[in-house]
Amino acid sequence: xxxxxxxxxxxxxxxxxxxxxxxxxxxxxxxxxxxxxxxxxxxxxxxxxxxxxxxxxxxxxxxxxxxxxxxxxxxxxxxxxxxxxxxxxxxxxxxxxxxxxxxxxxxxxxxxxxxxxxxxxxxxxxxxxxxxxxxxxxxxxxxxxxxxxxxxxxxxxxxxxxxxxxxxxxxxxxxxxxxxxxxxxxxxxxxxxxxxxxxxxxxxxxxxxxxxxxxxxxxxxxxxxxxxxxxxxxxxxxxxxxxxxxxxxxxxxxxxxxxxxxxxxxxxxxxxxxxxxxxxxxxxxxxxxxxxxxxxxxxxxxxxxxxxxxxxxxxxxxxxxxxxxxxxxxxxxxxxxxxxxxxxxxxxxxxxxxxxxxxxxxxxxxxxxxxxxxxxxxxxxxxxxxxxxxxxxxxxxxxxxxxxxxxxxxxxxxxxxxxxxxxxxxxxxxxxxxxxxxxxxxxxxxxxxxxxxxxxxxxxxxxxxxxxxxxxxxxxxxxxxxxxxxxxxxx
Amino acid sequence: xxxxxxxxxxxxxxxxxxxxxxxxxxxxxxxxxxxxxxxxxxxxxxxxxxxxxxxxxxxxxxxxxxxxxxxxxxxxxxxxxxxxxxxxxxxxxxx
Numbered sequence: 001x002x003x004x005x006x007x008x009x010x011x012x013x014x015x016x017x018x019x020x021x022x023x024x025x026x027x028x029x030x031x032x033x034x035x036x037x038x039x040x041x042x043x044x045x046x047x048x049x050x051x052x053x054x055x056x057x058x059x060x061x062x063x064x065x066x067x068x069x070x071x072x073x074x075x076x077x078x079x080x081x082x083x084x085x086x087x088x089x090x091x092x093x094x095x096x097x098x099x100x101x102x103x104x105x106x107x108x109x110x111x112x113x114x115x116x117x118x119x120x121x122x123x124x125x126x127x128x129x130x131x132x133x134x135x136x137x138x139x140x141x142x143x144x145x146x147x148x149x150x151x152x153x154x155x156x157x158x159x160x161x162x163x164x165x166x167x168x169x170x171x172x173x174x175x176x177x178x179x180x181x182x183x184x185x186x187x188x189x190x191x192x193x194x195x196x197x198x199x200x201x202x203x204x205x206x207x208x209x210x211x212x213x214x215x216x217x218x219x220x221x222x223x224x225x226x227x228x229x230x231x232x233x234x235x236x237x238x239x240x241x242x243x244x245x246x247x248x249x250x251x252x253x254x255x256x257x258x259x260x261x262x263x264x265x266x267x268x269x270x271x272x273x274x275x276x277x278x279x280x281x282x283x284x285x286x287x288x289x290x291x292x293x294x295x296x297x298x299x300x301x302x303x304x305x306x307x308x309x310x311x312x313x314x315x316x317x318x319x320x321x322x323x324x325x326x327x328x329x330x331x332x333x334x335x336x337x338x339x340x341x342x343x344x345x346x347x348x349x350x351x352x353x354x355x356x357x358x359x360x361x362x363x364x365x366x367x368x369x370x371x372x373x374x375x376x377x378x379x380x381x382x383x384x385x386x387x388x389x390x391x392x393x394x395x396x397x398x399x400x401x402x403x404x405x406x407x408x409x410x411x412x413x414x415x416x417x418x419x420x421x422x423x424x425x426x427x428x429x430x431x432x433x434x435x436x437x438x439x440x441x442x443x444x445x446x447x448x449x450x451x452x453x454x455x456x457x458x459x460x461x462x463x464x465x466x467x468x469x470x471x472x473x474x475x476x477x478x479x480x481x482x483x484x485x486x487x488x489x490x491x
Numbered sequence: 492x493x494x495x496x497x498x499x500x501x502x503x504x505x506x507x508x509x510x511x512x513x514x515x516x517x518x519x520x521x522x523x524x525x526x527x528x529x530x531x532x533x534x535x536x537x538x539x540x541x542x543x544x545x546x547x548x549x550x551x552x553x554x555x556x557x558x559x560x561x562x563x564x565x566x567x568x569x570x571x572x573x574x575x576x577x578x579x580x581x582x583x584x585x586x
Binding site: 102104200242243305308326331340345346348349352360363365367371382390421422438463 | 494499502503505506507508509510518521522524525526528529530531532533535537540541542543544545546547548549551552554563566567568569570571572573579581582583584
């Protein structure tokens with residue numbers, strides 16, 4: 001019997017891997033201890049939609065057996081939870097929506113398959129904004145998720161369940177998806193690490209599609225080292241995703257030791273304007289100074305069209321959403337309205353009953369910008385502006401290795417505070433959306449506290465330069481211990 | 492308001508959504524605010540700019556048209572509300 005299993009939840013994946021290897025505890029003990037922790041805090045956080053306890057214990061036993069036989073894979077017996085947007089074979093996959101409230105996926109997403117093949121134990125599926133459309137995890141049909149730092153506040157979103165579970169020391173790592181900031185913004189608001197890889201780096205196969213040209217899978221962890229470990233597992237070509245890129249996958253963990261000495265860090269002038277809360281600005285600037293003291297060079301840069309990133313996004317993303325969500329018709333799977341008068345009535349009532357208000361708004365926005373007479377003025381115009389923004393980044397990266405700045409304009413906000421004003425909610429992603437429009441990798445790493453709430457530092461790199469931001473973020477975590485500080489109520 | 496009630500009803504019909512009368516005004520208000528917000532784009536000068544079709548400006552890969560998946564109809568249809576003889580059942584369309 002292992003010792004000290006009651007504090008396993010405080011440890012990182014890398015640390016737990018060591019403990020398992022050294023026989024300090026078994027996968028079953030680890031799994032039982034974390035399942036208990038999920039149970040203890042579900043009521044306060046609502047971070048989970050489904051807990052897969054029985055499967056998890058079986059998998060843990062299999063992992064223990066594999067270890068005993070000297071048959072260990074990279075993540076053997078380590079815990080993971082998946083955002084409920086990833087299809088999981090034989091397990092409920094709701095995407096936070098009523099329309100998928102009864103959907104048992106017949107297959108695994110590639111991300112799920114790869115993590116599982118590496119030996120990890122899935123403990124459950126995390127809560128999220130409905131179809132990942134939101135920045136607060138309040139649009140979930142399954143109720144809002146709360147922020148472990150103060151349960152009156154939102155953890156951000158849309159991967160809010162994943163972020164809250166990792167921040168509350170319930171699990172060391174979770175998957176997420178990021179279409180406009182849905183990994184990085186909740187990571188910033190909960191004091192966790194959130195990594196969104198390059199578009200095409202990780203397969204989207206089996207992710208319920210929101211905006212196909214923007215969606216990308218990634219991870220939320222407490223240490224950058226864990227994020228690098230998981231990226232090594234999930235990155236890589238997949239023939240089942242036609243936008244997956246066949247690009248070599250480096251050893252991301254090995255790359256972490258690279259020093260920031262000589263690293264050219266671009267600071268975007270437009271990111272430090274009146275939209276940024278003063279106390280967040282102070283924390284982000286202190287982080288930049290710390291990197292400078294380690295030998296990095298800070299260079300002021302301009303992204304002249306970045307102010308148009310949120311409006312461009314709110315044309316492109318809803319347009320793609322209206323098309324992707326047309327598959328939910330009540331016929332082949334998902335919710336279906338009772339006693340339809342005819343097929344049209346079946347479609348309309350199924351969709352109005354199945355989708356929440358924000359999802360319906362985005363479907364209608366998308367339908368409008370794609371409709372006859374408006375396509376050129378909105379959709380085509382937004383795709384041109386997107387090209388301009390992408391070119392701005394390309395030009396900036398001729399002079400700098402990474403771009404650094406705030407992840408979010410403020411710390412966590414109150415649940416209910418922004419639900420009446422869609423534009424205020426959309427502006428939460430003002431610093432993160434640019435990376436999605438341009439397909440760039442980004443990471444948010446904790447860089448301190450303002451009024452007791454976490455603040456995130458965002459690093460963005462050129463396409464496929466995940467190694468650069470991972471190394472920079474990891475080096476920053478060697479200088480500071482922000483990421484090691486957890487919310488008192490959950491410590 | 493940049494959108495009218497009629498316009499919003501038309502959009503809802505195109506999107507196969509049914510809006511209750513009681514919620515229509517709120518939907519018109521919020522959608523109008525979103526349209527006003529994205530209207531900022533009109534100020535951008537995009538004269539010789541090609542619209543972006545792919546975030547990495549790559550072209551989409553093609554594959555051979557081959558059967559690669561087994562037929563798993565029965566398993567997949569377990570998620571359907573109404574099926575019969577391997578078909579999905581919907582309200583009668585042709586009298």
